[in-house]
Every structure is written in C-alpha cells, then in structure tokens.
Amino acid sequence: MTRAPEIPAGARVAHQFNDSAQQKHAVLLGMWTFLATEVVLFGGLIASFVICRVMYGRAFSQAGSHLYAWIGITNTAVLLTSSAFVALAVETDPGRNRRRSLLLSATALLGLCFLGLKGVEYGLDVHEGILPRIAWRPEQFADASRAELFMLFYWLMTGLHALHVSAGIAVIGVLAWRSRRAEYAHGHHNTIEAAGLYWHFVDIVWLFLLPLLYLGSPP
Amino acid sequence: MSDTRTRSHHPGRTIAIIAAMLMVLLGLTVLVWRLNLGLPGEIISLTIGATKAILVAWYFMNVRRAPATIRLAVLAGYFWLALLLLGTASDYLTRYR
Numbered sequence: 071m072t073r074a075p076e077i078p079a080g081a082r083v084a085h086q087f088n089d090s091a092q093q094k095h096a097v098l099l100g101m102w103t104f105l106a107t108e109v110v111l112f113g114g115l116i117a118s119f120v121i122c123r124v125m126y127g128r129a130f131s132q133a134g135s136h137l138y139a140w141i142g143i144t145n146t147a148v149l150l151t152s153s154a155f156v157a158l159a160v161e162t163d164p165g166r167n168r169r170r171s172l173l174l175s176a177t178a179l180l181g182l183c184f185l186g187l188k189g190v191e192y193g194l195d196v197h198e199g200i201l202p203r204i205a206w207r208p209e210q211f212a213d214a215s216r217a218e219l220f221m222l223f224y225w226l227m228t229g230l231h232a233l234h235v236s237a238g239i240a241v242i243g244v245l246a247w248r249s250r251r252a253e254y255a256h257g258h259h260n261t262i263e264a265a266g267l268y269w270h271f272v273d274i275v276w277l278f279l280l281p282l283l284y285l286g287s288p289p
Numbered sequence: 290m291s292d293t294r295t296r297s298h299h300p301g302r303t304i305a306i307i308a309a310m311l312m313v314l315l316g317l318t319v320l321v322w323r324l325n326l327g328l329p330g331e332i333i334s335l336t337i338g339a340t341k342a343i344l345v346a347w348y349f350m351n352v353r354r355a356p357a358t359i360r361l362a363v364l365a366g367y368f369w370l371a372l373l374l375l376g377t378a379s380d381y382l383t384r385y386r
Contacts, residue, residue, distance in 0.1 A: 095356065102359050106366030113370040121381045139322070146315055150341075154308035157349040161300035270350045274342045281334035285322040 094260050101264040105271050108234075112275050115230070119223045119282060122216075129216035134287035136200050136210070137224065141191040142284035145184050146276060152180035153273045156242065156266045164259055167252045174246035174262070177269065181239040188232055201225065224283055231279060234272045241265045307348045314341050 087093040123130050159173035199207030202221050208214035245262055318337050321330050346352050352363055 095358070098355070099359055099362055102362040102366075106362055106369065109366040109370050110373060113373050117374050117377045121377060125381070143315070143319055147312065150308065150311045150315065153345060153349055154304055154311075157304045158301060160351075161304065267350055270345050274345055277338045277341045277345070278335070281318065281331065281338050285318065285334050286331055288325045289323050 094263075097260040097264050098267070101267045105267065108271060108275075112227075112230070112278075115223070115227050116278060116282065119227070122219060122223070123282070123286065126213070126216045126219070129211075129213035130220045131287045132212060133200075133217035133220035134283065136198060137284050137287075138191050138194055139284040139287075139289065141187055142280050145187050146280050148180050148184045148187070149273045149276050152177045152184070153270050155180065156269045160259075160263050160266045167249050170259075170262070171246050171249035174242050174249060178239050178243040178246060181235055181242065181269075184235055185232060185239070188228065227279055227283065231272065231275055234275070238265075238269050238272050242269060303348060307344055311341055311344060314344075 083090050083093050087096065155173050155177040159170050159177065162170040162173065195201060196205040199205050199210065200221050202218045202225070206218065206221075208218070211217035242265055245265055249262075314337050318334050321333050321337070324330060326333070346363070352360065355363070
C-alpha cells in the first residue's frame with residue numbers, strides 16, 4: 071500500500087492505516103470506547119451505592135463519618151494536579167522530550183503520592199476496625215450490618231480505583247522513561263495522548279467517589 | 290479530524306487556568322461539606338463534582354477538539370450510564386414506596 075504524501079518523515083504509521091491522522095483517530099476512538107466500558111463498570115457500583123445511600127440514609131451517613139475525609143480531599147487535589155501535568159505533557163511539542171518526560175514523571179510521582187496517602191488511610195481504617203470481616207468492630211455503629219455494607223462499598227470502590235491508579239502509574243512511568251530516551255522524537259505521540267485520557271478518567275472517577283463516600287457525613 | 294482543528298496558541302495557559310478553577314471548585318466542595326447542609330449539601334457536592342468532571346473531559350481530555358465519532362463514543366458511554374441509572378432508580382425508587 072502506498073502512503074499518503076502528507077505523512078511526516080519518521081512517523082510510524084502501521085500498515086493498516088492510510089496516514090498518521092487516521093491512525094491517531096483509531097487510537098483515540100479505541101481508548102474512548104474502552105473508557106465507555108469503564109464508565110459502566112464504575113457507574114454500576116456507584117448506582118448500587120446511591121440506591122443503598124437513599125434506602126439506609128442514617129446508617130450510611132454514620133458509617134461515612136468514620137472515614138478520613140481530609141485524606142480523601144488531599145488526594146483529590148493530588149489527582150487534579152497530576153491531571154494538569156499529564157495534559158501539559160500531551161500538549162508538549164513532539165521534539166521536547168526532556169520537558170515531556172519530566173511532566174510524565176511528575177504525574178507518576180503524584181500517582182504514587184496518591185497511593186501512599188491511600189495506604190496510610192487504609193492502615194488507619196484497619197486500626198479503627200472498619201474493614202469488614204478482617205478488622206471489624208461492630209460495636210462502634212448503631213446499625214452494624216448496614217455500616218458493614220457501606221464499608222464494603224468503600225473498600226470495593228476505592229480498591230478498584232487504586233488498582234486503576236496503579237495501572238496508570240505503570241503506563242505513565244514507562245512513557246516517561248521512553249520519552250527520556252527520545253523514542254518519540256520523530257513519531258506521533260498517540261500513546262501518550264491515549265494514556266493521558268485513561269489517567270484523566272481515573273481522576274474523574276475519584277471526583278465522584280469523594281462526595282459520595284467521604285462528604286456524605288457531617289464534618 | 291482533530292488534527293485539522295485550530296489548537297490553542299497557549300495550551301499551557303488554558304491548562305493552568307482550568308487547573309486553578311478545579312482547585313477553587315474543590316475548595317467550594319470542602320466549604321459546602323463544612324457548612325453541613327444535609328441532603329442539599331450532598332446534592333451540591335455531587336453537582337460540583339460533575340462540573341469538575343466536565344471541565345476535565347472538555348479541556349484536559351480535549352473533547353472540545355475531538356471529531357464527531359469520538360464525541361459519539363463519549364456520549365455513548367454516558368448514554369449507557371444514564372440507562373443504567375434510570376433503570377435501577379425506576380425499580381428501587383418505586384418498589385419501596
């Protein structure tokens with residue numbers, strides 16, 4: 071197959087695409103389609119949580135007051151900042167590898183910071199006895215069975231989110247390293263843009279988990 | 290295609306402004322929480338969360354510059370989410386009345 075003349079020199083266009091623009095479109099459409107499935111995955115959990123929150127309002131509100139809201143709020147600021155860094159990395163000119171690598175490294179570091187804070191929070195949660203079945207102290211709740219349901223939602227949703235953050239850190243970390251080695255100097259950086267979309271999505275999920283889990287109880 | 294759309298001359302400045310707006314909205318979320326408004330407070334917090342999500346999607350995820358097919362994929366995700374939420378809510382919110 072002959073390539074279209076507008077392809078920039080050195081751009082890696084796979085043989086199934088006519089040109090780099092078509093390739094970029096396919097990569098981004100693929101990532102958005104994947105994110106649509108992720109929306110439904112987290113959406114199902116959030117919908118279930120909201121139904122239970124409406125049905126067991128008082129018990130859920132009381133259970134929520136046992137969470138460390140300030141850690142959740144700090145982590146939101148951390149993720150929002152990391153999203154800004156990855157957005158800057160995507161906008162960086164293809165030739166500026168060092169700048170892009172630094173921005174991606176900062177994103178991955180903030181991701182690690184998020185996980186570190188989450189780890190500290192999980193440790194405090196276990197110490198406080200709000201991990202169902204494993205470290206569970208029912209006597210601190212007026213309605214222990216519904217509080218346990220709240221905590222199951224909390225651990226499941228934040229745990230699934232933390233897994234997504236971990237995957238994001240791995241991908242962004244590899245891209246930072248490859249950028250540093252100037253592997254994107256002459257090519258398109260569709261991979262970085264697609265990884266950026268994933269990272270932003272993980273950020274968006276947290277934007278909903280914060281008010282639902284942490285801020286549904288009086289301070 | 291997205292490549293042919295006009296890109297901002299100062300993408301860094303736009304990103305900084307949006308990041309600052311997101312932080313202000315986060316501050317507002319915390320303020321609403323501290324005011325302890327009950328159910329209206331929770332609804333306001335979720336609305337602010339949705340506003341933050343739209344800002345991230347529109348500016349950071351570049352939906353504003355995306356071609357029609359990608360916008361369709363974005364809308365499809367939210368369409369399925371809306372079906373999921375409506376279907377679930379219509380069951381639970383009517384059955385337990």
